[in-house]
Amino acid sequence: MMVCEYKPGLEGIPAAQSSISHVDGQKGILEYRGIRIEELAEKSSFLETAYLLIWGELPNKEELEAFEHEVRYHRRIKYRIRDMMKCFPESGHPMDALQASAAALGLFYSLRDLHNPAYIRDSVVRLLATIPTMVAAFQLMRKGNDPVRPRDDLDYAANFLYMLNEKEPDPLAAKIFDICLILHVEHTMNASTFSARVTASTLTDPYAVVASAVGTLGGPLHGGANEEVIQMLEEIGTVENVRPYVDNLLQRKAKIMGFGHRVYKVKDPRATVLQNLAEQLFAKFGHDKYYDIALEMEQVVAEKLSGKGIYPNVDFYSGLVYRKMGIPTDLFTPIFAIARVAGWLAHWKEQLAENRIFRPTQIYNGKHEITYLPIDQR
Ligand code: SDX
Secondary structure, three states, X not given: OOOOOOOHHHOOOOOOOOXXXXXXXXXXXXXXXXXXXXXXXXXXXXXXXXXXXXXXXXXXXXXXXXXXXXXXXXXXOOHHHHHHHHOOOOXXXXXXXXXXXXXXXXXXXXXXXXXXXXXXXXXXXXXHHHHHHHHHHHHHHHOOOOOOOOOOOOOHHHHHHHHXXXXXXXXXXXXXXXXXXXXXXXXXXXXXXHHHHHHHOOOOOHXXXXXXXXXXXXXXXXXXXXXXXXXXXXXXXXXXHHHHHHHHHHHOOOOOOOEOOOOOOOOOHXXXXXXXXXXXXXXXXXXXXXXXXXXXXXXXXXXXXHHHOXXXXXXXXXXHHHHHOOOOHHHHHHHHHHHHHXXXXXXXXXXXXXXXXXXXXXXXXXXXXXXXXXXXXO
């Protein structure tokens, strides 16, 4: 067998062949099925982009309408899932609630008909449709309220914001939220997608695939960084505090949340679009002083770390957008998950098409031929 060099974190090691998305980390380009994200952010919708990623082509008018219709009418969650969620502790993190709920959904659809296109489509629709409902339901229930029913007359983004706040969202906020979902939907072989593909490769069900990916996304080195960024900006408090705060982190060799990326060595193109979206919201709903702190931070970090190719990533400005919409900080990562479900499902489908179970090797650096020592001699 060929022996490969060990690369911690599998850096630079291809784990799959994929035609879903592409990143050029030197030029700061991200494409979904060959289309630049900036163009999709401007012209597409989240569900159309999800369709593109999962089925490989942009839908025509009838295909898109049929897909939107199916997702719209599958938004309700079973009362047993709601009842189960009511038992979750209010203090639990919404990502944990989401992971448990996504896995529980699989209990209701235990037939695994992975070769049947209708099964694939139903699973895609069900997961895309119900994940936002589950996130909103937990948010209301942890406040002691009943979840609200999804509204069939609202589109995907507007309905989620409605379910969360129990009132129809401002149209600009809904549009911007939809764009945020487009920006987060897919990103090559990131940790949660890898996790999804590993799980998929065992030929388990798509609910387990999504649940394992949600668990992976939640960590602060991955999707969980968007929450930590806001906590960090709040802790810094003033523009003047930015420089000493960054110096202190660097002295301690701590990571600055929302900065750096395994692939991008320039500013993440999604961060640029998100920053622009935040500015649109500030223009309409008022400025946020934490944006000034973020701008100063971007400048100070560039001064100190641009030599290492460390710039803002997708998680740096997204929180400022959600904050302006009045969304609680601990829902930022579940929102990332709402979007990324479509990317995970695209990879699930691609993995199934040419499946081989993931089973890498390891470099054993432990002992051999050790004799068992009875407990009273240890
Ligand atoms: C996401 O992979 C994806 O595509 C993910 C994602 C997606 O859409 O799916 O883009 C979403 O997860 C964004 C990343 C969110 N995480 C954070 O913002 C946390 C802070 N960033 C990092 O910890 C880090 O940059 C990672 C986890 C994002 C990347 O880690 P790597 O590739 O393993 O890099 P590393 O930690 O080995 O760092 C390499 C060097 C080190 O310096 P040296 O020891 O070589 O001198 O860069 C430095 C690091 O110290 N460095 C940082 C830094 N990130 C890297 N120094 C300070 N602050 C940082 N944020």
